[in-house]
Amino acid sequence: MNYDLLIDAGNTRIKWALAAPGxxxxxxxxxxxxxxxxxxxxxxxxxxAVSRLGCDPMGDTGSAVxxxxxxxxxxxxxQAVRDMLAGWLAAPQLGISPQAIEWFASVPLRAGVRNAYRNPAQLGCDRFAAAIGAHALAPGKAIVVANCGTATxxxxxxxxxxxxxxxxxPGLGLMASSLAKNTAQLPQIKPGKLPEGFANNTDDAILTGCLAAQAGAVERAFELHQAVECIISGGxxxxxxPAVPVPHRHVENIVMIGLHAVLRSA
Structure with missing residues (x-):
């Protein structure tokens, strides 16, 4: 049984998943x-994780061939992260053929999604993968996908x-840190639950403002697109x-879901 390995190397974290056939x-x-x-x-x-797959007999190097x-x-x-990942994937114990590795890139059409960016190759590959994942989860619907990480x-x-x-x-964390860095008296806050009503302290005021900006951008996109659903993902x-006032669902790892959809469509 050959498993699929999906890797989403973002600005802050590297996420991976193994998916069984089908x-x-x-x-x-x-x-x-x-x-x-x-x-x-x-x-x-x-x-x-690979050693636990129990696929083919172990080779001389102890890899799951x-x-x-x-x-x-x-x-x-x-590029530095790409080189690092390439070196790791070449490790004998993983038993991965170099020909099995593809670096996902934005193209005009893939997995049922047409890329209408002015220059299709300029679109961030994570955004294209997220779009593919969202369309696969909600086929036949006009949708908005919000991926809320280092950037939103x-x-x-x-x-x-x-x-x-x-x-x-800017993502939620970047919004908050920019206030702390570029003002004399505003503190660095951590993300948290949306306060109710108007904030009566500085930390909650910053959090309320940042969350309102994020949620407002999602709402604006939803209305502009006349969407019927929003998919929200990211750290x-x-x-x-919870601050988004339009119909939505929280889906973890939308980029990797998009990568999975690409391989399933191949």
Whole structure:
């Protein structure tokens, strides 16, 4: 049995998942997430997951030969992270053929989604993957997908699968940290639950303002697109989603779901 390995290398974290053949979207056999500072923990975690697959007999190097048949990677973290991942995936204990590895890129058409960006290749591959994932989860619907990470991206996909474009704004953490860095007396806050009503202290006032900005951008995109549903994902989604006033659902790992949809469509 050949498993699919999906990797989403973002600006803050590297996430991975193993999917069995025929598995439903988002149904992972194993998964992990590692901050860039702790990226050295990824190879042993992945090697341990591969060793538990129980596929083909172990080779001379102790690798699960043929356990991983395809690898699809979305990397927006730069060349250094790409080189690091390439080195890790070449480890003998993983038993991955170099020909099995694909670096996902934005193209005019893939997995039922047409990329209508002015220059299709300029679209961030994570945004394209998220759009593919959202369309796969909500086929036949005009939808907005908001991926709330280091940056927040909010994109529109038509019912027939056309990626129209969208918005990019600082993520929730960046908004808060920019106030702390560029003002004399405002504190650095941590994301938290949306306060009720008007905030009566500075920390809650900052949090309320940042959450309102994020939720307002999602609402604006939803109304502009005349969408019927919004999919919200990313590390800050648990904080932002409750503030969003339009129909929505929280979906974890929308980029990897999109990568999974790509491989399922191949």
């Amino acid at each position: 598995a439903a979207l988002g149904d992972w056999h194993a998964q992990g997430a590692h901050m860039h500072a702790d990226a050295a923990d990824l190879p042993p975690a992945l090697a341990e 043929g356990a991983i048949g395809r690898v699809l990677i979305a990397n927006v973290a730069g 991206t909010i994109d529109a996909i038509t019912a027939d699968g056309t990626f129209l474009g969208g918005m990019i704004l 800050a989604a648990p904080y932002i989603a």
